Amino acid sequence: MTENPIFQEAKNFIILQEKEKVAEITKKFIEDGGDPMEIMNKAFIPGINEVGDLFGRGQLFLPELMLSADAMLIATDLVNGALEGTANAQKKGGIVVLATVKGDVHDIGKCIVVSLMKANGFEVHDLGRDVDVDRIIEEAVKVKADVIGTSALLTTTMKQQKVLEEALKTAGLKDKIKTVVGGAPVTPRWAARIGADGYAEDAQDGIVKIKEMLN
Numbered sequence: 001m002t003e004n005p006i007f008q009e010a011k012n013f014i015i016l017q018e019k020e021k022v023a024e025i026t027k028k029f030i031e032d033g034g035d036p037m038e039i040m041n042k043a044f045i046p047g048i049n050e051v052g053d054l055f056g057r058g059q060l061f062l063p064e065l066m067l068s069a070d071a072m073l074i075a076t077d078l079v080n081g082a083l084e085g086t087a088n089a090q091k092k093g094g095i096v097v098l099a100t101v102k103g104d105v106h107d108i109g110k111c112i113v114v115s116l117m118k119a120n121g122f123e124v125h126d127l128g129r130d131v132d133v134d135r136i137i138e139e140a141v142k143v144k145a146d147v148i149g150t151s152a153l154l155t156t157t158m159k160q161q162k163v164l165e166e167a168l169k170t171a172g173l174k175d176k177i178k179t180v181v182g183g184a185p186v187t188p189r190w191a192a193r194i195g196a197d198g199y200a201e202d203a204q205d206g207i208v209k210i211k212e213m214l215n
């Protein structure tokens with residue numbers, strides 16, 4: 001089956017930093033009954049990943065990266081809004097605290113995870129980005145979280161996920177609260193090495209892993 005050409009078009013709008021066109025195409029796709037996660041996974045994420053590759057190779061610079069990120073945030077807001085509309089409050093998925101780790105402002109992926117988890121019936125406490133490990137643990141204890149999920153997009157900030165594991169052990173909470181780690185540079189090997197309970201490749205995988213942990 002050939003892929004819907006709208007995905008290539010939407011991907012290009014992210015790369016070309018076309019904010020209005022991103023908004024238009026996303027709204028139209030959703031209004032026409034399209035699955036919001038499909039346009040996210042098939043168009044916007046590949047688009048922003050390509051921007052990241054171009055930036056990494058020095059073929060695109062920070063101001064352009066920031067404009068593409070703005071376009072991506074518009075898409076994410078629209079997709080997340082549509083996902084929240086599908087939330088099924090009857091399914092009880094467990095209590096999850098989510099944050100992007102300290103020193104890291106990348107939160108597009110984490111926000112997608114937040115919305116998809118809410119849509120799947122989880123009680124989500126989103127602490128935002130650049131969040132200290134102590135703050136994460138404090139909130140997890142306060143809300144009696146089953147799971148802490150952290151996102152890290154920089155090789156330098158991934159280490160905060162290890163700091164979290166160590167702090168949970170020191171506080172005697174390691175066997176009480178499960179952890180799941182994500183973010184582009186994070187791997188299953190890293191998760192195993194630091195003693196995290198799970199690794200998620202994307203938001204959907206995160207839901208699957210957390211459900212497995214809680215069963």
Ligand code: B12
Pocket residue numbers: 045048049050051052053055056057062065066069072098103104105106107108109110112113148149150151152153154155156180181182183184185200201202203204205206207
């Ligand atoms: C957009 C972007 C930005 C935006 C972020 C805007 C925002 N509000 O998030 C801006 C412009 C601010 C930015 C800044 C910087 N960035 Co930047 N950025 C990116 C870019 C292009 C895309 C990231 C993204 O949003 N991806 C899309 C989302 C959907 O994917 P994701 O985050 O991986 O999330 C998915 C999964 O990983 C998973 N997931 C993620 N987290 C979690 C958590 C849980 C619990 C679960 C279950 C799942 C899960 O689910 C998500 C959905 O499927 C990446 C390139 C890349 N390929 O990652 C570079 C990249 C991460 N940035 C990079 C750099 C260097 C920077 C800067 C240092 C640049 C600078 N010189 O200032 C600063 C750092 C600022 C800081 N202190 O954090 C480098 C990092 C290199 C490295 N080795 O660490 C990258 C890889 C680009 C590159 N190729 O060089 N950036």
